[in-house]
Amino acid sequence: MIRVRQILTFPGALVVVLLLLSSGLAQAPDGFEPETVTAKVRYGDGRSSQSVTLKRLVPDSNEWFIAGSDLADILQVGRYWRFDVRKLVLRIDGNRITFTVGARSVVGGERTILLRQEVAFDAGEPWIPMEFLREVLPQLSERSVGWDPDTLLLSLGEQSYNVTSMGIRTEGLFTELRIKMSSPLAFRVDDSRPRHLFLKIYGGRADRDALRLGRPQGLIESVGAQQERTAAVVEVRLSELASKYQSLSEDGGKTVVLRVEQAPITTIPDPVPRGPHLVQTLPPEAKGRKVEVRKVIIDAGHGGADIGRAGVGGLLEKDVTLAIAHEVERVLRRERDIDVVLTRREDTDVGLVERTEMANQEAGDVLISIHCNGWYNSAANGVETYFLSPAKTEWDADVARAENAAVGAAEDLDFILWDLVQNLYIQESATLAEAVQQRMSNDLKLRNRGVKQAGFRVLVGAYMPAILVEVGFLSHAEESKRLGSASFQRDIARALADAILDFRARMDAVREESP
Amino acid sequence: MRRFVLLFVALALVMAGLSYWYVARQVDTDGDVDDELEIAGEMGTRAVTLYFGNSQGDGLISETRTIQARRYRDEEVEAVVAELLRGPERDGVRSFPEGTLLRRAFYDEDNHMLYLDFNGALVAEEMGGSTMELMTMGSLLRTIAVDFPEVAHVQFLVEGLEVETLGGNVDLTRPLRPGDWL
Numbered sequence: 001m002i003r004v005r006q007i008l009t010f011p012g013a014l015v016v017v018l019l020l021l022s023s024g025l026a027q028a029p030d031g032f033e034p035e036t037v038t039a040k041v042r043y044g045d046g047r048s049s050q051s052v053t054l055k056r057l058v059p060d061s062n063e064w065f066i067a068g069s070d071l072a073d074i075l076q077v078g079r080y081w082r083f084d085v086r087k088l089v090l091r092i093d094g095n096r097i098t099f100t101v102g103a104r105s106v107v108g109g110e111r112t113i114l115l116r117q118e119v120a121f122d123a124g125e126p127w128i129p130m131e132f133l134r135e136v137l138p139q140l141s142e143r144s145v146g147w148d149p150d151t152l153l154l155s156l157g158e159q160s161y162n163v164t165s166m167g168i169r170t171e172g173l174f175t176e177l178r179i180k181m182s183s184p185l186a187f188r189v190d191d192s193r194p195r196h197l198f199l200k201i202y203g204g205r206a207d208r209d210a211l212r213l214g215r216p217q218g219l220i221e222s223v224g225a226q227q228e229r230t231a232a233v234v235e236v237r238l239s240e241l242a243s244k245y246q247s248l249s250e251d252g253g254k255t256v257v258l259r260v261e262q263a264p265i266t267t268i269p270d271p272v273p274r275g276p277h278l279v280q281t282l283p284p285e286a287k288g289r290k291v292e293v294r295k296v297i298i299d300a301g302h303g304g305a306d307i308g309r310a311g312v313g314g315l316l317e318k319d320v321t322l323a324i325a326h327e328v329e330r331v332l333r334r335e336r337d338i339d340v341v342l343t344r345r346e347d348t349d350v351g352l353v354e355r356t357e358m359a360n361q362e363a364g365d366v367l368i369s370i371h372c373n374g375w376y377n378s379a380a381n382g383v384e385t386y387f388l389s390p391a392k393t394e395w396d397a398d399v400a401r402a403e404n405a406a407v408g409a410a411e412d413l414d415f416i417l418w419d420l421v422q423n424l425y426i427q428e429s430a431t432l433a434e435a436v437q438q439r440m441s442n443d444l445k446l447r448n449r450g451v452k453q454a455g456f457r458v459l460v461g462a463y464m465p466a467i468l469v470e471v472g473f474l475s476h477a478e479e480s481k482r483l484g485s486a487s488f489q490r491d492i493a494r495a496l497a498d499a500i501l502d503f504r505a506r507m508d509a510v511r512e513e514s515p
Numbered sequence: 516m517r518r519f520v521l522l523f524v525a526l527a528l529v530m531a532g533l534s535y536w537y538v539a540r541q542v543d544t545d546g547d548v549d550d551e552l553e554i555a556g557e558m559g560t561r562a563v564t565l566y567f568g569n570s571q572g573d574g575l576i577s578e579t580r581t582i583q584a585r586r587y588r589d590e591e592v593e594a595v596v597a598e599l600l601r602g603p604e605r606d607g608v609r610s611f612p613e614g615t616l617l618r619r620a621f622y623d624e625d626n627h628m629l630y631l632d633f634n635g636a637l638v639a640e641e642m643g644g645s646t647m648e649l650m651t652m653g654s655l656l657r658t659i660a661v662d663f664p665e666v667a668h669v670q671f672l673v674e675g676l677e678v679e680t681l682g683g684n685v686d687l688t689r690p691l692r693p694g695d696w697l
Binding site: 105107110111112186188190200202301302306307308309310317352371372373374375376377379380381384386449454455456457458460468470473474475 | 559560561562568570571572573581584608609610640641642643644645646647649650679680682683684685686688694695697
C-alpha cells in the first residue's frame with residue numbers, strides 16, 4: 001500500500017501514466033492496419049511496366065491511396081512538398097495541382113475540385129486517393145487513365161477511343177457522313193461558320209487517324225477531328241453547293257449521321273440569299289408534304305394590356321403590328337384564291353397558345369406572326385425572320401420522352417406531339433422564312449440580319465408552315481420613326497404579301513414536280 | 516489514506532478533463548474540413564467566362580473574370596450571374612433589363628437541373644423583341660454552359676413562378692438546355 005502511495009505521489013510517475021493513457025486513447029480509434037497491395041502500372045508511351053504500392057488508409061472505405069512521390073514518378077512530373085504546411089504541388093502538363101494533407105480540395109489552375117476522401121498522411125509523406133487519377137486527372141489534362149481495381153492494373157496514356165470510324169456515301173443530291181462510336185454519346189452540330197459543320201461529341205475521344213478525309217467526296221470537301229478536353233470535335237468542310245443538312249442518330253445513338261443536301265439546280269437561277277448559316281432541316285416525315293396556299297393566317301404580335309415594346313415617341317409594338325396585319329390582309333384580298341384570317345382584328349389581348357389554336361382551327365396554310373424588335377442599345381437595326389428550331393434527333397427525343405416520363409406530367413406528352421407537328425413543316429417553314437427575309441431586306445432596303453431558328457412559343461404546334469418576322473427595331477431611333485409611319489407600314493405589308501405569293505409559287509412548282 | 520483518496524479524485528478529474536479534450540478535438544477534426552477551408556479562404560478563386568451581347572445584338576462577346584470559388588454550386592451560379600448583371604467591363608452590352616436581380620439559384624443535383632429565380636424586372640416593359648429575348652437567354656445560357664458544364668437543364672422562374680416567355684416570343688415553359696446555346 002505504501003509502495004503504491006509512493007509511486008502515485010511521485011509527479012514523474014503521474015506524467016508517465018498520463019502519457020500512456022493519452023497515447024492509448026489516441027491510438028484506439030484508428031486501431032486498424034492499412035491494407036497494402038502492389039499494383040501494376042502499364043504505360044501507353046512505350047515505357048516498361050512497373051509496380052507501385054497502394055494503401056487503404058481510411059477505415060470503412062475501399063479507396064486506394066497512392067504515395068505522392070509514386071504519383072509524381074509514374075506521371076513523370078515535377079513535385080514540390082512543403083512539410084511545414086503539408087502541401088504537395090505537382091506540375092502536370094503546365095498545371096499546378098496542389099494537394100493539402102487532411103483536405104479534400106484539390107486546386108488545379110483556376111479550379112478547385114473536391115475529392116471524396118481527404119489526402120492522407122502516412123510514412124512521412126502525403127497519400128493521394130486514386131479517385132484523383134481516375135476522375136480528376138482526365139479533366140485537368142489530356143492524359144487518359146484506366147484503373148481496374150480487380151486486377152490492380154493502372155494503365156496510363158493508353159488511347160481508348162470511343163469515336164472510332166467514319167464512312168461517306170453519296171446518293172443523288174445527298175452526301176451522308178456516318179460517324180461511329182462505341183457507346184451512345186450526346187452530340188451537337190455547330191453550323192455557325194459558313195461551309196463548315198462542327199460535330200461536337202461530348203465525352204468523345206476521337207481516333208484522329210480514322211476520322212480523316214483528305215480529298216473531296218460528294219458534298220464533303222474534307223473531314224478532320226480535334227480532341228478537346230471534354231469532347232471530340234469533328235470538322236466537316238462542305239462544298240459550296242451544300243445548302244441544307246440534317247443531323248440524325250442511328251444505331252441506338254452509336255452512329256451520328258450528317259446528311260448534307262445539295263440545292264436543286266433550277267432552270268431559273270435561285271436568287272434567294274442564304275442566311276449566314278446552313279439551314280438545318282429535319283428528316284423523313286417532312287418529305288413530300290404538299291402545301292397549297294389558300295388561307296393565310298396573319299398574327300399581329302401582342303395587343304390589349306400586352307403592349308409589346310414601346311418605341312421612340314411613345315409608339316407601341318401592338319399598334320404597329322396590328323396596322324401591318326390589316327394592311328397585309330387588304331393587299332392579299334386582291335389576290336384570287338387567297339383567304340386571310342387575322343388572329344386579332346382589334347386592340348385585344350390574345351394568348352400565344354390561343355393564336356396557334358386559332359390558326360389550326362381555321363385550317364390555315366401559312367402562319368405569319370408580325371413583331372417589332374428591340375435591343376438594349378439604340379445601335380441595332382434591320383430585319384430578321386425566324387422559324388422554329390426542329391426537334392432534336394430521334395435519340396434526343398427519346399431522352400426527352402424519358403425525362404418527361406420521369407417528371408410524370410401528362411401534358412408533356414401533348415407538348416412533344418405538338419412539337420413534332422411543326423416539324424412536319426420545317427422544310428416549308430424554312431422556305432417561307434427565306435422568302436420573307438428576301439423580300440423584306442431587298443424591297444425595303446433594310447439591313448438583312450438573316451433567317452434564324454429559335455423556339456418561338458407562337459410557332460410551336462402550328463400545323464402549317466409558320467414563321468415570325470421582326471420587321472424592325474423600335475429601340476433604333478430612325479427605324480422606330482419609320483415603323484410609325486403609315487406609308488412604311490404599307491411597304492412592309494406589300495413586301496410580306498409578295499413573299500407569301502413567292503412562297504405559293506414555289507409550293508405550286510414543287511407539287512407539279514411530284515404529283 | 517485521505518491523501519490517497521484525494522489524489523485519486525484529482526487524477527480522475529484530470530483524466531476526465533483529458534478525455535473530454537480528446538473527444539472534443541476528435542469531433543473538431545471529424546467536422547467539415549470544407550468549412551474550415553472556406554473560412555480560411557482556401558476554397559480559392561476560379562476564372563469564369565461571361566458572355567454579353569454585342570452592339571448589334573447578333574452575337575456574343577466573351578469576357579473572363581475571377582470569382583471566389585464557393586462550396587455550393589448554387590452559390591457559385593449566383594456569383595456568376597451577379598457578374599453578368601454587373602455588365603461588361605470591355606466591349607459588349609449588358610444583356611439584362613434595368614433592375615434585374617437574381618433572387619436565388621437552386622441546383623437539383625439528381626436531375627442536373629438549375630432553377631434561376633429572377634425578380635419581376637426581367638419581364639418588365641423594357642423586355643421585348645426576339646433579339647432582346649434570345650440574346651438575354653443566350654448571354655445567360657452560354658455562360659452557364661461554359662462555366663457549369665454539368666448543368667443539363669435550366670428552368671427560368673420570375674418571382675418564384677414559371678413564365679411562358681420573357682417578352683412574348685421565346686418559349687420558356689419547358690427547361691432549356693445550356694448545351695444548345697454554345
